[in-house]
Amino acid sequence: xxxxxxxxxxxxxxxxxxxxxxxxxxxxxxxxxxxxxxxxxxxxxxxxxxxxxxxxxxxxxxxxxxxxxxxxxxxxxxxxxxxxxxxxxxxxxxxxxxxxxxxxxxxxxxxxxxxxxxxxxxxxxxxxxxxxxxxxxxxxxxxxxxxxxxxxxxxxxxxxxxxxxxxxxxxxxxxxxxxxxxxxxxxxxxxxxxxxxxxxxxxxxxxxxxxxxxxxxxxxxxxxxxxxxxxxxxxxxxxxxxxxxxxxxxxxxxxxxxxxxx
Numbered sequence: 001x002x003x004x005x006x007x008x009x010x011x012x013x014x015x016x017x018x019x020x021x022x023x024x025x026x027x028x029x030x031x032x033x034x035x036x037x038x039x040x041x042x043x044x045x046x047x048x049x050x051x052x053x054x055x056x057x058x059x060x061x062x063x064x065x066x067x068x069x070x071x072x073x074x075x076x077x078x079x080x081x082x083x084x085x086x087x088x089x090x091x092x093x094x095x096x097x098x099x100x101x102x103x104x105x106x107x108x109x110x111x112x113x114x115x116x117x118x119x120x121x122x123x124x125x126x127x128x129x130x131x132x133x134x135x136x137x138x139x140x141x142x143x144x145x146x147x148x149x150x151x152x153x154x155x156x157x158x159x160x161x162x163x164x165x166x167x168x169x170x171x172x173x174x175x176x177x178x179x180x181x182x183x184x185x186x187x188x189x190x191x192x193x194x195x196x197x198x199x200x201x202x203x204x205x206x207x208x209x210x211x212x213x214x215x216x217x218x219x220x221x222x223x224x225x226x227x228x229x230x231x232x233x234x235x236x237x238x239x240x241x242x243x244x245x246x247x248x249x250x251x252x253x254x255x256x257x258x259x260x261x262x
């Protein structure tokens with residue numbers, strides 16, 4: 001458990017990029033029964049016509065509903081996050097049958113509690129964890145190129161320019177059940193920053209650039225700078241760009257009353 005007090009500064013931000021439709025969704029949810037806790041969720045929808053937007057919205061609705069009924073006494077954080085993924089997958093599949101669309105979605109979710117953080121992802125939407133600008137952890141994309149890197153068939157430099165760099169091997173709403181990856185941090189303290197983002201953002205930055213932005217700017221200003229950088233890097237061919245930022249900031253210790261002379 002952390003020995004230092006902190007407060008949460010957070011924001012979400014989006015840009016449609018150079019696409020005709022915004023198919024990303026992002027949200028921050030709270031629960032009156034869980035003071036001091038928050039659930040951050042981001043989904044990048046894919047699919048013909050309006051299928052992608054519908055799939056991403058299903059992730060958001062499912063996450064909100066499940067968090068409202070979440071009971072830490074009966075469920076672990078990983079159980080909640082896994083249920084969000086599996087139930088979203090089922091709902092998207094059912095929607096595809098009824099709407100005759102081909103909707104899929106990624107998902108990345110972060111459950112922040114006063115004493116710990118837990119996260120999960122499906123697809124290539126990412127979570128980054130920094131401390132004072134230094135990268136502590138980053139999720140590994142469920143993509144073909146990441147699979148090839150792990151197998152030693154591709155270098156990370158070559159993966160960036162690979163013609164199949166956008167091909168996912170895991171997503172919500174596909175024919176096979178999703179494989180959810182999890183992470184956690186049992187220590188939280190001022191200086192920690194989390195970023196959840198879609199590939200329309202992370203494709204244009206290295207880890208250090210993101211860490212510096214989160215450390216040196218407020219979450220709102222950092223989101224504006226990152227979107228601006230992504231737009232410049234895309235050069236007119238940018239995807240939807242979406243993020244959520246959570247930064248833990250110090251809380252001044254209350255002043256001890258001085259003793260008054262008699």
